[in-house]
Amino acid sequence: MHSEVVASRSAEQRDSSRESRNGNGTPQLDAVSLAIIQQLQEDGRRPYAAIGKAVGLSEAAVRQRVQKLLDQGVMQIVAVTDPLTVGFRRQAMVGVNVEGDVEAIADALTDMSEVEYVVMTAGSFDILAEIVCEDDDHLLDVINKRIRALPGVRSTESFVYLKLKKQTYMWGTR
Amino acid sequence: MHSEVVASRSAEQRDSSRESRNGNGTPQLDAVSLAIIQQLQEDGRRPYAAIGKAVGLSEAAVRQRVQKLLDQGVMQIVAVTDPLTVGFRRQAMVGVNVEGDVEAIADALTDMSEVEYVVMTAGSFDILAEIVCEDDDHLLDVINKRIRALPGVRSTESFVYLKLKKQTYMWGTR
DNA sequence: CAGATCTTTGCGGATTTCGCAGAAGTCACG
DNA sequence: CGTGACTTCTGCGAAATCCGCAAAGATCTG
Numbered sequence: 001m002h003s004e005v006v007a008s009r010s011a012e013q014r015d016s017s018r019e020s021r022n023g024n025g026t027p028q029l030d031a032v033s034l035a036i037i038q039q040l041q042e043d044g045r046r047p048y049a050a051i052g053k054a055v056g057l058s059e060a061a062v063r064q065r066v067q068k069l070l071d072q073g074v075m076q077i078v079a080v081t082d083p084l085t086v087g088f089r090r091q092a093m094v095g096v097n098v099e100g101d102v103e104a105i106a107d108a109l110t111d112m113s114e115v116e117y118v119v120m121t122a123g124s125f126d127i128l129a130e131i132v133c134e135d136d137d138h139l140l141d142v143i144n145k146r147i148r149a150l151p152g153v154r155s156t157e158s159f160v161y162l163k164l165k166k167q168t169y170m171w172g173t174r
Numbered sequence: 175m176h177s178e179v180v181a182s183r184s185a186e187q188r189d190s191s192r193e194s195r196n197g198n199g200t201p202q203l204d205a206v207s208l209a210i211i212q213q214l215q216e217d218g219r220r221p222y223a224a225i226g227k228a229v230g231l232s233e234a235a236v237r238q239r240v241q242k243l244l245d246q247g248v249m250q251i252v253a254v255t256d257p258l259t260v261g262f263r264r265q266a267m268v269g270v271n272v273e274g275d276v277e278a279i280a281d282a283l284t285d286m287s288e289v290e291y292v293v294m295t296a297g298s299f300d301i302l303a304e305i306v307c308e309d310d311d312h313l314l315d316v317i318n319k320r321i322r323a324l325p326g327v328r329s330t331e332s333f334v335y336l337k338l339k340k341q342t343y344m345w346g347t348r
Numbered sequence: 349c350a351g352a353t354c355t356t357t358g359c360g361g362a363t364t365t366c367g368c369a370g371a372a373g374t375c376a377c378g
Numbered sequence: 379c380g381t382g383a384c385t386t387c388t389g390c391g392a393a394a395t396c397c398g399c400a401a402a403g404a405t406c407t408g
Contacts, residue, residue: 037253040252076253078217078343079218080249080254085203085248110339119267119337122336123333125333161294162294163293166292168290168291
């Protein structure tokens with residue numbers, strides 16, 4: 001309680017205007033937006049007025065910034081669960097090695113609905129993809145018939161999930 | 175619109191009572207709770223009344239069930255972001271091989287604040303852990319000084335993230 | 349300084365949330 | 379079969395929140 005961010009308001013606001021973008025084309029966030037995100041990482045349903053009090057803005061201003069962050073795709077407010085609890089029995093991380101255009105393969109994986117998470121990496125895999133399936137047959141099908149069938153996929157290695165131990169969404173809150 | 179779940183209400187409600195638990199000690203979810211979660215996976219701030227209309231319950235009943243799901247830890251409603259946008263420059267997936275008690279190591283990893291995600295797996299790694307850091311020094315420190323220092327860790331392999339391509343939270347919504 | 353653009357604020361009215369008491373359904377047990 | 383303990387659902391009024399909008403304030407450009 002009382003972790004206000006009143007310090008140098010005018011300075012923050014100077015930074016906040018003019019949505020500059022960094023190299024990646026991702027919007028640059030100022031301290032106030034970060035503080036808002038932090039509030040919503042603790043509780044995605046926290047009222048705008050409460051957030052406003054915490055970050056030093058009016059309710060309407062918070063609402064508008066939240067809406068913009070959502071529209072820009074910077075953040076999303078969603079319910080997250082352990083898939084195992086919700087009826088998806090089989091999950092796996094798949095390491096993929098690619099010859100040729102890595103990004104094209106990553107895009108192809110992104111298009112698959114069973115693929116939850118795709119990241120391009122440095123190391124002995126070019127891509128890591130997390131897969132959520134209903135049962136073993138489904139998983140086998142996705143890995144062998146769909147992923148390995150993509151032209152350019154040299155090899156894959158699978159890590160079937162046995163037990164999810166941690167899943168946090170508290171970046172910046174620590 | 176109009177995807178109501180009115181079909182066999184009394185049957186659903188029969189299943190819903192008596193919170194039975196499966197082997198893992200995780201609560202068993204009925205069709206209505208799943209439908210509620212699904213609604214909140216689309217929009218974590220959707221009003222209870224709107225959810226109630228979609229799943230065939232009163233506003234108060236939805237509110238009660240959501241609260242219970244949150245209390246039980248079955249789901250959480252949070253803002254999720256791409257860490258790179260929020261100032262965490264270095265992320266990596268780390269595969270860990272363990273001798274002895276795998277779960278003990280997994281618990282130790284879970285206790286580290288930089289570790290976002292921990293899962294025990296079958297395959298050539300015993301554990302996969304996702305790490306979120308501010309810079310290279312920080313990442314190096316976590317991997318070499320903290321993870322490899324854990325007694326029982328036989329070896330690790332790191333996959334530094336280059337680009338996050340997909341991150342969804344739509345289980346059951348497809 | 350004027351103009352264009354963007355952000356914040358303040359404020360009603362509509363909507364939603366919240367707490368609670370009562371009704372209804374379920375289960376265990378004699 | 380009925381009774382009590384328990385859980386879940388419903389309805390409702392009061393309080394809080396959300397929402398749209400017009401005006402005010404900032405920032406940047408030229």
